[in-house]
Structures are given as C-alpha cells and as structure tokens.
Amino acid sequence: METLITENNKPLEKVGFKKKRKVKEETVFGYLFLLPTIGAFIVFSLVPTLAVFVLSLFQWDLIRPPVFLGLENYVQIFSSQDFWHSLWVTIKYVFYSQTPKLLIALLLALCLNKSLPGIRAFRIPIILPWIAMPIAVATVWRWILDPMTGLLNYYLSKIGIPGITWFSPSNTLQSIALVDVWQHFGFTTILFLVGLQSIPTMYYEAAEIDGARRFKAFWHITLPLLKPTILFILITSLIGSFQVFDIVYATTHGGPGDLSRVYYYMIYEKAFNSLQMGYASGLSVILFTILMILTLIQLRVFRDNDTN
Known part of the structure; x- marks a missing residue:
C-alpha cells in the first residue's frame, strides 16, 4: 500500500x-x-x-467562634419588619433613579446620534461624572443640596424660588436618586449611542421611501433593534441600584429616621455596627437570589417578545 x-x-x-x-x-x-x-x-x-x-448558616460576631444555627438567620430575617422596610425603600429608590435615567439617556443618545457639526464634542463631558468616585460625588452633592448653605438653594433664591429641604422625609429618596442619575446617565447614554450606531442605516432609508414618519421609524425600527442594548442596561442598572450604598452613606446615613435605609445599608449596619455576620450574610444571600430572579425574568420577557 x-x-x-x-x-x-x-x-x-x-x-x-x-x-x-x-x-x-x-x-x-x-x-x-x-x-x-x-x-x-x-x-x-x-x-x-x-x-x-x-x-449565613452561622452566628458569628468576629470575636467568638461561629455557632451553627442552620436556617435560623433566614427565619429571623423574613420575620423582621426592618427587612421588609429596607426592601421596600430600595424598590422605591430603584424606580426613582432608573426611570428618569433611562429616559434622559435615551433622549440624549438620539440627539448625539445626529450628524450635526460639533456634536461629538459632547460625548466626553457627559461621561465624566461616571468616572468620578461615587463617595466623592455624593459628598459634593451633599454640600450642593444643603438646605442652608447649598449652592442649589442659593441660585434658586436668586430667581425667586424658596429654598428646598432636599433631605426632608418627603424628598430624601428623590434627592439620593437625583445624585445617582447625575452620575450614571452619561455612561447609560454612551451605551444607548453604541446600540443606535450599530443599527444599519438601510432600514431607515427603506422606511423613508415608504413614507414612514420619524416616530413610526423609532417605534418599529429603533426600539426593536435596541432590545439587546436595553436588556443589558436594565440588568446592570437594576443590579447597581439594588446595591446602592455610597450615596446613602455620604448623604443621609439611612435617615431621616430610616426613610433612606436601603437594603445594602442595612447589610452594612448588621455586619459592622451590630457584628451580626451570619445575619448580614443571610441578607446578602437573599439579595443575590432576588437579583438572579429579576435577571431571569427580564431575560425571559425579552426572549418572549423576540419570539412574538
């Protein structure tokens, strides 16, 4: 062979x-x-x-040896009013921060996607707040929003608007959300802009030939093709909002009272103020489970919409 x-x-x-x-x-x-x-x-x-x-299955105060409790920490967590309160405060904060941030970022991305002279120069400034350290941003905004000596109330008084107590019981969460929106809307805008620029222009040209108006082109072309970008932004923003801590720590410390005591701040208090490491670990496991379930729901909803 x-x-x-x-x-x-x-x-x-x-x-x-x-x-x-x-x-x-x-x-x-x-x-x-x-x-x-x-x-x-x-x-x-x-x-x-x-x-x-x-x-999360133990009781440990960093001093004495851990004591096995089984599921006792979880029983205490779910029977605690503080747990449900902090979870509800966090859900409200997510709504206050994510809704305006997504709308502002999408509108800005649509504007920056236009072929206008000098429009690209605005892309760098809007992302600068996102680069800054969150604790530094929150500290500066605490000074700006100070009801007595804050710059914002000072300039509002110049145009005849009375000063606002930004961190009052009725405004606390909204004020914290304002800081979050200011810091992160630029990065979200860039993500939307990348998604918009990945859409082939031939779809818009075909829609223009068919006589479709801008709103119809946006509704039937832009939004459907932006779904992967929207899904990524929703998942990452939701996870980041549920884990908010820096802004609350630097501005209100969970106050006034416990009106801004978000979930992550509660974990911090249980772990480092009360030294209940097992309890705090149980809270972390529950948060991980909640975020995983919400992520799977979003993936399922977007997949079903694509199938339809």
Whole structure:
C-alpha cells in the first residue's frame, strides 16, 4: 500500500500529527494565559461568595467562634419588619433613579446620534461624572443640596424660588436618586449611542421611501433593534441600584429616621455596627437570589417578545 504524499512531499500522516500537536500546544498556552484571570476569579469572587452562603448558616460576631444555627438567620430575617422596610425603600429608590435615567439617556443618545457639526464634542463631558468616585460625588452633592448653605438653594433664591429641604422625609429618596442619575446617565447614554450606531442605516432609508414618519421609524425600527442594548442596561442598572450604598452613606446615613435605609445599608449596619455576620450574610444571600430572579425574568420577557 502506497503512502499518501502531500504537496510538500511529506506523508499525510505526519502532517496530520503535526497539526494536532500544534492545536494541543495552542490550547495549553491558551489555558496558561487564562490561569491568572481564573485564579483571581476563584480567590476574589467564587470563594468569598461560597463563604457568604456558608456563613449565613452561622452566628458569628468576629470575636467568638461561629455557632451553627442552620436556617435560623433566614427565619429571623423574613420575620423582621426592618427587612421588609429596607426592601421596600430600595424598590422605591430603584424606580426613582432608573426611570428618569433611562429616559434622559435615551433622549440624549438620539440627539448625539445626529450628524450635526460639533456634536461629538459632547460625548466626553457627559461621561465624566461616571468616572468620578461615587463617595466623592455624593459628598459634593451633599454640600450642593444643603438646605442652608447649598449652592442649589442659593441660585434658586436668586430667581425667586424658596429654598428646598432636599433631605426632608418627603424628598430624601428623590434627592439620593437625583445624585445617582447625575452620575450614571452619561455612561447609560454612551451605551444607548453604541446600540443606535450599530443599527444599519438601510432600514431607515427603506422606511423613508415608504413614507414612514420619524416616530413610526423609532417605534418599529429603533426600539426593536435596541432590545439587546436595553436588556443589558436594565440588568446592570437594576443590579447597581439594588446595591446602592455610597450615596446613602455620604448623604443621609439611612435617615431621616430610616426613610433612606436601603437594603445594602442595612447589610452594612448588621455586619459592622451590630457584628451580626451570619445575619448580614443571610441578607446578602437573599439579595443575590432576588437579583438572579429579576435577571431571569427580564431575560425571559425579552426572549418572549423576540419570539412574538
């Protein structure tokens, strides 16, 4: 039986063996390059997450040895009025912050997507607040919104508008949401802008030929093709809003009373003020479960809409 010869006069079996060997070597080197990232993920993400799940079954005050309680922490959490109150406060905060932020960001992205002279110069300034540290942003806004010496009330008085007590019981959550909207609307705008620029212009040209008006083109072309971007923004924004802490800590410390005591601030209080590490871990596990369920619901809703 004759040996098959390739174009370079080499046996076909040897060529195949070399190719397989090269593929294996590339695979090994690929995993070697991934090792630092995988190691960092395991050490800084996976292990702490598993530790929180385990710690939620114990009572631990950082001083005495942990005491196994089983599901007792979860029973106490769900029977606690503080838990339900902080969860409701967080839900209201998510509504106050996400609704205006998404609308403002979408409108700005539509404006920045126009072919106007100098329009690109506005893309950099709007993202600058997002780059700043959240605790620094919250501290500056606390000074701006101060009812007595704040700059905002000062300029409002110049135009005849009486001063507003921004962190009063009726305005606290809205004021905190205002700070969040100011800091994050620029980044959300850039995400919307990227989604808009990925839509082929031929769809709009065809709609214009058919006589479709701008609103119809927006409703039937822009929004459907923006669904992946909207889904990404909704998921990340929802997770970030449920984990709000910096703004509350720097402005109100959960007050007045407990009207701005959001869920994450409650975890902080239980862990570092009351030293109830097991209880705080249980709160974290519940928050993780809530966010996972909400994410799955959003994915399911968008998938069903795409199917329809």
